[in-house]
Amino acid sequence: MEGPGPGQALSGKLAIVGAGWAGMAAAVEAASLGAQVTVFEATRTLGGRARALAVQRPDGPPLALDNGQHILIGAYTDTLALMQRVGVDLPQALLSLPLGLPFPDGSGLQTPPWATRWPAPLDALAAIATVRGWPWGERLALVRASLRWQSAGFACDPALTVADLCQRLPARVTHELIEPLCVSALNTPITDASATVFLRVLRDALFGRGFGGYSGSSLLLPRTDLSTLFPDMAAQWLQRQGGTAGLRIGTRVSTLRPQGAQWMLGHEAGEEAFDQVIWATAASPAEKAMRQAADACDEATEPSLKAWARTVRALPFTAITTVYAWAPGARLSSPMLALRAQPDATEAPAQFVFDRGQLHPHDAAMQGLMAFVVSASTDDRDALQARVLAQAQRQLGLGTLQAVQTVVEKRATFACTPGLVRPPQAVAPGLWAAGDYVDGPYPATLEGAVRSGLSAARLATASH
Structure with a gap:
């Protein structure tokens, strides 16, 4: 069954739970296809696990960092096309390096x-x-x-x-x-x-x-924080769609239950009925929501929700640590450098360092700020921070580095192992999942999240 064309409103209502990159991609695509979209986001910062983070430099100035250093590449065709669609000036927003x-x-x-x-x-x-x-x-x-x-x-x-x-x-x-x-x-x-x-x-x-x-x-390094890079622009785009789209920031969806052919979403203001739901939160809250929703389903729907939740629960997850540190006047030979990490990562855990000052040349507070990335990190925050600072002194000669913020995302991505079974997008009739951990061709990257959101939106609008 084909969905309506752009500008043609669907008769039903579509809810998207979660305003990360997958959720906002789903919202933009669904609204473009004519759906009546409502996005629910529990926090007041858009972007999910790729969002802005407000901190202070050791000497006082405020900094707009991220909850983890990310990059894009030119092969992220769906992400870049979607960013452009919502009005992002790609050459201004991204520093392109060969x-x-x-x-x-x-x-x-x-x-x-x-x-x-x-x-x-x-x-x-x-x-x-x-x-x-x-x-x-x-x-x-x-x-x-x-x-x-x-x-x-x-x-x-x-x-x-x-x-x-x-x-x-x-x-x-x-x-x-x-x-x-x-x-x-x-x-x-x-x-x-x-x-x-x-x-x-x-x-x-x-x-x-x-x-x-x-x-x-091409390596594409963000010149702004990750919320500004896409989710905030997508939110502004949705607001321009008028009555066909709405964004509920700071509204946590606490319950999900079926009622006839619809799904009821419960939050602090009560319950609302939707004909289609795209659940686009991180894996852990998604698993919990589906497991709880299964208890309210009939015998025909309950097994599919429980099976979906079991698949998510079985996913192995790995951490990513980003150590932000500041050295007055420091500048690297390139905005991004590879570091010589040891195989066991005991003394040299970071694989990459980013010079945020070069990415934000007109922001005085960013000058001398470095972001060290430890992928597949296994140690605790304080130990990693100390080892990264020591590694920076040995490999970069930056002995005056002061730690600004160390972000440990313990469940940053699923461990992409051979034969891994990922949960499907279709959870139950009228209920879909989107996120970088959902079944798809890509690992847990921004492109994987965006592709998942676009796909979920197309499935939801076509099925109504």
Whole structure:
């Protein structure tokens, strides 16, 4: 059954619970398809697990940071198209850098200036062929592996890990490129990460076409906080739609129960009936909501909600830690640098550092502010912070760093392991799920969240 075209109102009402990137993507898409949308958000900051965070620098000035450092890439075609749709000026909002993972000493993967305008995959192959510090044999081994993966359609045995996939690569190539790429994209160590998903990301990033004028491998670093980057702009776009869309900020949905062919959402002001619901919160509150809702369902609907909740509960999750630190006058050689993390991450846990001052050149308070990212982190906050500051002193020479804020997102992403079963988007008739953990082709990234939201909106509007 086809949904109505843009501008044609649906007769039913659609609720979206959660105003993160998945929820706001669903809201914009559903409103574009003519749905009468109401978005519920428990907090007063939009963005979910990719949102703004207000803190103070040690000497007093306020800072608009994020609850975790994120980047986008040119291959995030759905995210970039949606951002543009709601009015984001992409060149202003994102600093575009060619593919590169340079280390502080200048070694590492970097696209040479003469190849930055080459089409994919030539730009990526040029970067591989000119890696500083690698002998020709190691470069050729990676080029051959990349072409071999391409000839196989970027497909492999679904039981393989990334370590299995790359076991014939030289150790330096694995340690300096494959490991940081894998942990940044999948937030899972190569010994546990799904080779199938890793190849899919590589296909889009290194061999796929990017959005607009961006190469698929372009690194896009936000020049503003993550709430401003997309969710706030999406909220303004929804407000311009008039009576077809509404946003309830600071309204927590406490109950979900079926009533006939509708779903009742309970909150502090009472209950409201909706014909369709897209649940777009993080995995843990979604699992709890579906488990509680199952108790109020009939015998036909109860099993599907309980099965969905069990699948979510079985997902393994991993943490990401971002350490924000400030050194007056400090400036890195590039807005983003790779760091030499140890395999056991005991003494050098951070894989990347971002110079927020270069991303916000006109903000005096941001100058000297660094964001260190520890993917798949396992230690406690204070221990990680101390180790990262010591790592910064050794590898960057930043001995005057002062900790500003350390953010530990304990359930940042699911562990992207081989054969992992993720919950489906369809939960029950009229009830859908959206989020970066829901079944889909991408790992838990901003693109994965946005694609999930767009898909849920299309399913909900088409089914009514």
